[in-house]
Amino acid sequence: MEGPVMSRFQTHTVDNQPPEFAPRDPWQDDIALREALVREGGDAHAGQVARYGALAGGELLALSFDAHRDRPRLRSHDRFGHRIDTVEFHPNYHRIMAAAVEHGVAGLSWADGSPGAHVARAALCYLHNQAEPGTSCPLTMTHAAVPVLRQAPGLREWADKVAACRYDPRDVAIDGKPGVTLGMGMTEKQGGSDVRANTTIATSLGVGGEYALVGHKWFFSAPMSDGFLVLAQAPGGLSCFLLPRRLPDGAKNAFALMRLKDKLGDWSNASGEVEFMEARAWRIGDEGRGIATILQMVMLTRLDCMLGSAAQIRMALAQALHHASHRMAFGKRLIEQPLMRNVLADLAIESEAALALSMRVARAVDASPRDPREAALARIATAIGKYWICKRAPAFVNEAQECLGGAGYIEESILPRLYRQAPLNSIWEGSGNIQCLDVLRALAREPESAEALVAELDAASCEDRDYDAALPALRESLRSTDEAGARMLVERLALALQAGLLLRANSPLAGLFCRSRLGGGHGLALGTLPADADFAMPIARAWPM
Structure with missing residues (x-):
């Protein structure tokens, strides 16, 4: 009886519909990308890029839908009332981040360092953005922070752990982590693109280039990261600092996430507003040379x-x-x-x-x-x-x-x-x-x-x-x-x-x-x-x- 009953309620035949798009291989599908990798000097890494193309167009694209639907949530306090300022994500977000970091989307340029590494890493970035562009915000900032960090010999561990191509989302001091991610805090309410109008104050603590920061950031990108490059006004003018989430002894740094931004898109990624309450940070470069x-x-x-x-x-x-x-x-x-x-x-x-x-x-x-x-x-x-x-x-x-x-x-x-x-x-x-x-x-x-x-x-x-x-x-x-x-x-x-x-x-x-x-x-x-x-x-x- 089951067959006739089901057919009785079948009002039409579904046809003239395309098959599912995925899984696809955006590397094999893209002649222009394959040619460009060779033309611009990244062909030594073609095998690595090809492997990531198959992953991005299959597994990562499938994971991306949950990462977008279940948006990041701010947990300012734990259930006991302790201030924790953590951001919770769908597990697929972390799976995507782990795949990207371990395949070199954030660190290949620095882990390899040979001519063409930046070109190959660009191809990886291009493939990743097709699958899940939201996670590209922390990946980009992590990648781009390395030449800045390398200007400060005392921050070598941070640069080295970006180049390690290891993802570890735990909220602990970096001594206990095989790899780190970086965020950024430049924009303030009153200044926008005019960062010289920033009002966050940096006061030297007199030891090892360490400062205390008081102020705010209107856009605090990737607030779940291990550390942040920020601009603040030191006595010598606008200066650049690395502000860690956790201090070397494991204590939480003195900043508070006020809220996450409710954005038009980029839903899988968190962006926030933050206030610094004498948060510890290390200066990079000379005072007044932040830009x-x-x-x-x-x-x-x-x-x-x-x-x-x-x-x-x-x-x-x-x-x-x-x-x-x-x-x-x-x-x-x-x-x-x-x-x-x-x-x-x-x-x-x-x-x-x-x-x-x-x-x-x-x-x-x-x-x-x-x-x-x-x-x-x-x-x-x-x-x-x-x-x-x-x-x-x-x-x-x-x-x-x-x-x-x-x-x-x-x-x-x-x-x-x-x-x-x-x-x-x-x-x-x-x-x-x-x-x-x-x-x-x-x-x-x-x-x-x-x-x-x-x-x-x-x-x-x-x-x-x-x-x-x-x-x-x-x-x-x-x-x-x-x-x-x-x-x-x-x-x-x-x-x-x-x-x-x-x-x-x-x-x-x-x-x-x-x-x-x-x-x-x-x-x-x-x-x-x-x-x-x-x-x-x-x-x-x-x-x-």
Whole structure:
């Protein structure tokens, strides 16, 4: 009787639905990533990156949904009334963090140290952000803190335990931990991006560079971390400090987490507000040199913003291509419909260009200690790329949502999570205006950065008519110091850099990128490539199924 009874209530047959997206292998799926790793010098680590790709697109992607649904919770006190200031996470958060740390997403650059390690670590970061971008906040800050920590010989243990690639979430002093994570506290209520307006006071205790901090931070990133890089006003001016969660004797440091931020996205990660009540911290660098001390960290975190946005772009593209490859409408698959093909091809071009620029900046960062020209390029190209790629991500993800229609607006798909996450990187580590101002400062004060940028652009000359036609006006615009026009300048620089990189990489997408982005063959929205363009090639390259 069971069979007929069930069929009696069956109102319809479920068909014309795509299969599950995961598990996938975002390394094997991504021709452009595999080429970029070799091109930018990280191929010695290809096996390690490949292994992480399979893990990220399978197990970690599956774990990420619970890590987002069950958001972090602040426990200010234990049940006996003791102040503990801990943050509780879903167990999957810790599983994801452990996998990332142990595979080198936070520490490979420092654990290896050979040429190309930063490039390989960038590829790992790109793969990780496709699976779970929320955990990338503590991973990024942990990675970026190392060059700052290495400026203080007394903090060597901290730097070494980042490079150990070991994850230990216990709230204990670092002497008992095989590895550590780092957070950051820069922003205060009254200052925002203007950190020179910070009012937190640091008073020297007279021994070993130790200070007592009194004040607050309006954004205290990754408050569950073992230690935090913070800025505070010492007698000599704004200075940089390492503030540990636990003091060397195991006692809790004197700070209080006031609350966790209720954020638009980034739900798996905790961000908080904190007050320091004579919290102990160790100075890094000289008093009054806090911004200069922390600049190396900022360049690395901004690179990760680029990589994070490029990764979200890639995941959104993959979701759109997967759906369009299986969904039928008006008698044929979506991917066969001419207008949809224009959209998907345009998305594929945008995605590869974002990856190409991010990985090129990773090579410049990698080579900076050995090559002054690369260091100069990294200084300006990081700000250019951070502005443009992060600015493009929200519109890109929304366009990918449209490819799925209403299904792309439903939480059971990953696209709403990506859409909430997409604006973050354009705000984090300096908003778009801050990036543009940094570019203007570099052009005005660092002639070596301008020279490196021009050399990078000239390296692709005589390869494409539209590219060559755009260069003279672009060179002339570099002389401008008009702040009001900075966004237009940085946008044009970003597009030219992307075009030049695709040309030099012999990417089959280079000509169409130049024609559409530089030659005027494109509208203001994605999906407006010239009607006679070869849509099949970008789609096939992005989704070689």
